[in-house]
Amino acid sequence: MRLLPFKFSLIVAFVLVITFLTGGFLFLFSEGDDSYPRLIPDQTMAVFVGPKPLKEFVLIDQNSDTFDLSSLKGKWSFLFFGFTHCPDICPSTLVSLSKLREQITKGINGTKNVQFVFISVDPKRDTVITLKQYTNYFDPSIIGVTGTELELRNLTQQLDAKFEVESAPDKNSYQVYHTSAVFLINPQGQYTALLTPPFDISPISRRFTILKKIDAIKSLP
Amino acid sequence: MSFSSAQMNAAESKINVSHAWVKEAPPNAEALAGYMDLQNQTLQTQTLLRASSADFKSVMLHQTVTKGGMAHMNHTPLIEIKAGSTLQLTPGGYHLMLMNPKKPLRQGDQVQITLEFQSGLVFPVIFRVSKAPPK
Numbered sequence A: 001m002r003l004l005p006f007k008f009s010l011i012v013a014f015v016l017v018i019t020f021l022t023g024g025f026l027f028l029f030s031e032g033d034d035s036y037p038r039l040i041p042d043q044t045m046a047v048f049v050g051p052k053p054l055k056e057f058v059l060i061d062q063n064s065d066t067f068d069l070s071s072l073k074g075k076w077s078f079l080f081f082g083f084t085h086c087p088d089i090c091p092s093t094l095v096s097l098s099k100l101r102e103q104i105t106k107g108i109n110g111t112k113n114v115q116f117v118f119i120s121v122d123p124k125r126d127t128v129i130t131l132k133q134y135t136n137y138f139d140p141s142i143i144g145v146t147g148t149e150l151e152l153r154n155l156t157q158q159l160d161a162k163f164e165v166e167s168a169p170d171k172n173s174y175q176v177y178h179t180s181a182v183f184l185i186n187p188q189g190q191y192t193a194l195l196t197p198p199f200d201i202s203p204i205s206r207r208f209t210i211l212k213k214i215d216a217i218k219s220l221p
Numbered sequence B: 001m002s003f004s005s006a007q008m009n010a011a012e013s014k015i016n017v018s019h020a021w022v023k024e025a026p027p028n029a030e031a032l033a034g035y036m037d038l039q040n041q042t043l044q045t046q047t048l049l050r051a052s053s054a055d056f057k058s059v060m061l062h063q064t065v066t067k068g069g070m071a072h073m074n075h076t077p078l079i080e081i082k083a084g085s086t087l088q089l090t091p092g093g094y095h096l097m098l099m100n101p102k103k104p105l106r107q108g109d110q111v112q113i114t115l116e117f118q119s120g121l122v123f124p125v126i127f128r129v130s131k132a133p134p135k
Helices: A006-023 A089-105 A129-140 A150-161 A201-218 B005-012
Strands: A027-029 A039-041 A045-052 A059-060 A066-068 A076-082 A112-121 A142-146 A161-167 A176-179 A182-186 A190-195 B015-023 B031-038 B046-050 B057-068 B071-076 B080-081 B084-090 B094-101 B108-116 B122-130
Touching: A059 A150, A066 B046, A076 A089, A076 A176, A089 A112, A089 A129, A089 A142, A089 A201, A112 A129, A129 A142, A190 A201, B015 B108, B031 B046, B031 B057, B031 B080, B031 B122, B046 B057, B080 B084, B084 B094, B094 B108
Parallel strands: A076 A112, A112 A142, B015 B122
Antiparallel strands: A027 A039, A039 A045, A045 A190, A059 A066, A059 A142, A076 A182, A161 A176, A176 B071, A182 A190, B015 B031, B031 B084, B031 B094, B046 B080, B046 B108, B057 B071, B057 B094, B108 B122
16 A cells, blocks of 8 residues: 555656647757757647756846855746846736746645746846836746846856847947747756747646646656 | 727728737836737828837837747838738737837826828827737
């Protein structure tokens, strides 16, 4: 009888894997810069077969506290890169992330160990105060983060994310080009999945639940 | 949906503007985005050249283009609407980039933006400030 929970978890793992494979998910190789094999469920969430462990980075959060690799440990993290002078993509994405947070954290079975992080790649204009006001408007639980260009590049390169600051004559009015995707990091600090717009909340939420269960099974001693 | 005199005017000119809205932004935001549906009821392509408003420091025609997973917000010199078709300015695509609002804008507020077309048509449109697209 004492073996039952273990057997049960094996059965759950088996069922989950089958669900994953029959749910229209295909093994595909990405055409992007990285050569990871990906699981691509209809463009909603690309899940890496082997999550990529992240290396050390040092950023600062909206409360002027350090935000580094250890800030990602023990929690699922959804990371989004942008800037506050961004009128179109960033607000839409933050609204989507806020809805996603509501969906995956609600109820007694809701995920508690999850965080949503907005990382400004425009540290020149986005101070920690600006960031805090900005994220608070969309959802006070979203954490605003920024840092030096060097450290921002350190993290974006690990995720194959990109950003580019336009060189404009006007010091205060320039564009910042940035990756529009959202990056999912697992509680071990490993880059696990890539979400691309338009962010369709319900399927993302369902896939996240599956990922979480698989991760929990993998983490069993 | 209520029609302002400006929109009536637009309807008479055979460019019908609907769902005109400005996305509410955080109080300190310097850049906002305006969206609308432009229905071209004329027999020629209509080209939107400029937009202006006394409620903002500047208004620009912009388009968000995603290339290789990276969002570029490009200034676009014009927006063309083919004869008989409707062009939607929606999040993630074409939008009016509204810089530095003269006063804080909250949901329910209205702003007036004047649209200028190559054909010589010029008319003001009332945009409603809202958190989400109008139904």
